[in-house]
Amino acid sequence: MRYMLLILSIVIGSVSVVHADYKDAFQKEFIDKPWAGAPIVEEGVCIECHISKNMKADYLKIPQEWKMSIHYKNKVSCHNCHGGDPADAAVSCGTPHSGFVRTPTYKDVPEMCGKCHVGILEKYLKSGHGRALKAAGKGPNCVTCHGAHSIQKASIDIINEVRCTKCHTYQRAKIMKQALFLTEKKIGELEDRVKELKEQGMVVSDLEKALFRTTAGFRTVFHSVNVDLVKEKSTLFMKDLEVIEKDISAITSELGFRKNFSAFLFILFGVFGIVYYVYTKEK
Numbered sequence: 001m002r003y004m005l006l007i008l009s010i011v012i013g014s015v016s017v018v019h020a021d022y023k024d025a026f027q028k029e030f031i032d033k034p035w036a037g038a039p040i041v042e043e044g045v046c047i048e049c050h051i052s053k054n055m056k057a058d059y060l061k062i063p064q065e066w067k068m069s070i071h072y073k074n075k076v077s078c079h080n081c082h083g084g085d086p087a088d089a090a091v092s093c094g095t096p097h098s099g100f101v102r103t104p105t106y107k108d109v110p111e112m113c114g115k116c117h118v119g120i121l122e123k124y125l126k127s128g129h130g131r132a133l134k135a136a137g138k139g140p141n142c143v144t145c146h147g148a149h150s151i152q153k154a155s156i157d158i159i160n161e162v163r164c165t166k167c168h169t170y171q172r173a174k175i176m177k178q179a180l181f182l183t184e185k186k187i188g189e190l191e192d193r194v195k196e197l198k199e200q201g202m203v204v205s206d207l208e209k210a211l212f213r214t215t216a217g218f219r220t221v222f223h224s225v226n227v228d229l230v231k232e233k234s235t236l237f238m239k240d241l242e243v244i245e246k247d248i249s250a251i252t253s254e255l256g257f258r259k260n261f262s263a264f265l266f267i268l269f270g271v272f273g274i275v276y277y278v279y280t281k282e283k
């Protein structure tokens, strides 16, 4: 009988060990991995000097805005965009030195951002917006829609009457927003379901990766500002999302099974306990 109890506790214990292994692997693969594997210096002379009292008042708010941004969270710092060496105390902005990009002109902003957001730059340059920018400086650049230092997670809320009526009617923008809406809604639902499963301790790293990849791919499409293309791609992306949805449902029912199984183990354990108690009492 004692052995029985021992075996039961080993079984239960090993379930949680497997779980811990997965969590460690996930942590290493997803959370701790710096962007593109390259070490990025977060603080350096750029910020030190740019928050000092010698700085122009207009410029002082820049490091503050940046600290609130998604780039700060992902360790994309001043020099990753502007160039220069954040470890070189001799750097001075007044004297341009090798690699220092300085402030890009309105027309050159897309290339600065596109160093990292490669797929988006490609779509943007081919779009009505990109072509209008390059031809006559008339199209919006990345900063017009996302800002430069206060950049946040992107969503279709960026498409609004204030921003999109500076150069043309809202009608065009509205059709675009409608075309994106259903796919965005589905993405939101799936993200919530994956988060829920993760909170319950299920292995969802593959789901997270698949969803992230699909979402990132879909969100480049807006930059074509081509409504027909967006509609066509939405149909394709919806199919990918349905595959992911099936996998989510499979894990959800597995979770249901596991819950029932642990309840079963729990009851079994209890019954054994009682039997053992009665057995030893009677002896």
Ligand code: HEC
Residues within 6 Å of the ligand: 046, 047, 050, 059, 062, 063, 066, 071, 076, 077, 078, 079, 080, 081, 082, 103, 104, 106, 109, 112, 143, 148, 149
């Ligand atoms: C994601 C890329 C990116 C990062 C990171 C970034 N900048 Fe910028 N910065 C830009 C762009 C783009 C502009 C041009 C702004 C515009 O067009 O409004 C700019 C403009 C500036 C300007 C000139 C502003 C003006 O009004 O002329 C200063 C100063 C500056 N950045 C400093 C910094 C400092 C200091 C940091 C780090 C705390 C930083 N930037 C981080 C992209 C970036």
Ligand code: HEC
Residues within 6 Å of the ligand: 045, 046, 047, 049, 050, 054, 055, 056, 078, 079, 082, 083, 084, 085, 086, 089, 091, 092, 093, 094, 101, 102, 103, 104
């Ligand atoms: C020793 C102080 C100091 C350091 C270090 C420094 N800056 Fe500056 N920076 C300044 C000052 C002062 C200005 C404003 C110049 C002016 O009056 O226009 C400036 C302006 C800028 C501008 C806007 C003007 C332009 O030429 O484009 C950018 C962008 C910028 N700095 C980025 C950086 C980056 C990136 C680093 C780190 C690699 C850095 N700075 C390091 C003092 C500094």
Ligand code: HEC
Residues within 6 Å of the ligand: 035, 070, 071, 074, 076, 080, 081, 112, 113, 114, 115, 116, 117, 142, 143, 146, 147, 148, 151, 152, 153, 154, 155
């Ligand atoms: C040095 C590489 C780098 C540069 C240059 C850069 N970014 Fe980013 N950006 C990142 C990383 C890393 C993230 C966070 C991971 C992600 O969400 O893709 C990010 C995130 C973003 C997001 C939020 C994405 C989301 O998940 O919703 C936007 C919007 C964005 N960047 C716009 C810009 C703009 C505009 C510029 C130019 C002014 C720029 N980026 C320049 C690396 C860069």
Ligand code: HEC
Residues within 6 Å of the ligand: 127, 128, 129, 132, 138, 139, 140, 141, 144, 145, 158, 159, 160, 163, 164, 165, 166, 167, 168, 172, 173, 174, 176, 225, 226, 227
């Ligand atoms: C800085 C000016 C400017 C802003 C701001 C702007 N656009 Fe545009 N947009 C243009 C120009 C220029 C064109 C292309 C020339 C044309 O067809 O008039 C264009 C074209 C378009 C087109 C048609 C593209 C095509 O190939 O037929 C759509 C859709 C569009 N914009 C959506 C938007 C949305 C959505 C926003 C807001 C998030 C926005 N625009 C903000 C300047 C702007």
Ligand code: HEC
Residues within 6 Å of the ligand: 110, 113, 114, 117, 120, 121, 124, 129, 140, 141, 142, 143, 144, 145, 146, 154, 155, 156, 157, 158, 159, 180, 184, 215, 216, 217, 218, 219, 220, 222, 223
């Ligand atoms: C006319 C406005 C507009 C312009 C110009 C624009 N974007 Fe966007 N961007 C958006 C909107 C709207 C979304 C969200 C699309 C969606 O949710 O499907 C977005 C999404 C993004 C994302 C998030 C992608 C993801 O995986 O979640 C990044 C990164 C980004 N843009 C970078 C850029 C860069 C870099 C440029 C310049 C080359 C640029 N954007 C130009 C409006 C714009």
